[in-house]
Amino acid sequence: MSFNLPPNVILPVDEIDVRLDPAPHPFQRDNAEAIAAGWAEQSAGNPALFDGTMVLLSTLTYDKGRLSGICHAVRYSTFLHWRRHSDTHGAHHAFAHAMPVSGDGVLVAIRMAPHTLNAHRVYFAAGSFEPEDFVGGQVDMHRNMAREVAEETGLDLDAAQAERRHHLISTPGGVVIFRRYRFAQTAQALAAHIRGHIAADPDPEISEPIVIADAAARPAGLMPYMPALIDWHFSNM
Structure with missing residues (x-):
């Protein structure tokens, strides 16, 4: 079975073995025409979209704390097509959340x-994972997290204390692999740093920091999986 993760359950992850296969992803190969047509429609509606390179899974399995998988480099347009057909057998998406x-x-x-x-x-x-996040063919979760967090917020994950264990939750939109990073600064200080980073960025990817102070906090616009992560954090502090 290519994917065996139970849906909407938070699981501990003690070992990660997710590798990059240089072969083309069958999903991209078999849906080339539909992917091109979908990209033409999407990019016409949002010219800021860029058809860069990312990765898509062809297999992902979980067994007793060990996460194993195979990824392939694909175009961003392929990912967008997969999002519209996320029940496709043999393809899935994963991303890392610090x-x-x-x-x-x-x-x-x-x-x-x-x-x-x-x-x-x-x-x-x-x-999303990109080919540069793979070292020696194997994914480096911290490398991905640190790059994305620095680009979007200006925060340095190497200045925080990383928890030893990762966790994951599998959703229809992808597998979220997450890990807590504990900073010494207060939430208000971190938020002020992020606002400064946004102000200095000529084309920021984010509009504002969102401080979540307790489990009852439900800011407008939460991604569907976020309430589970929020509840988990405040139940496991």
Whole structure:
């Protein structure tokens, strides 16, 4: 079975073995015409979209804390086509979430800018895996998280204390692999740093930081999987 993760359940991850296969992804190969047509429609509606390179899974399995998978480099247009057909057998998406935790135990998320694909949605700064996130053919989760968090917020994950264990939750929109990073600064100090980064960026991907102070907090625009992550954090501080 290519994918065996139970849906909407948070699972601990102690070992990650996700590798990049240089072969073309069968989903991209078999849907080339439909992908091209869909991209023409999407990019016409949002000219800011860029058909860059990312990765898509062809297999992902979980067994007793070990996550194993195979990825292939694809175009962003392929991912958008997969999003419209996410029940496709043999293809799935995963992305890594660094969860910034302030010195006062508060979560610091972000709201995406209006011109992005997930406009106005709230989640933790993150991005899809790219070929550069694979070292020796194997994914480096911290490398991906640190790059995406720095690009979007200006925060340095290497200045925070990373928890040893990752966790994951599998959703129809993809597998979220997350890890808490604890900063010494208060939530307000982290938010002020992020606002400064946004102000200095000529084309920011995010519009504002979102401080989540307790489990009851439900900011407008939360991605569907975010309430589960919020509840998990405040239940496992």
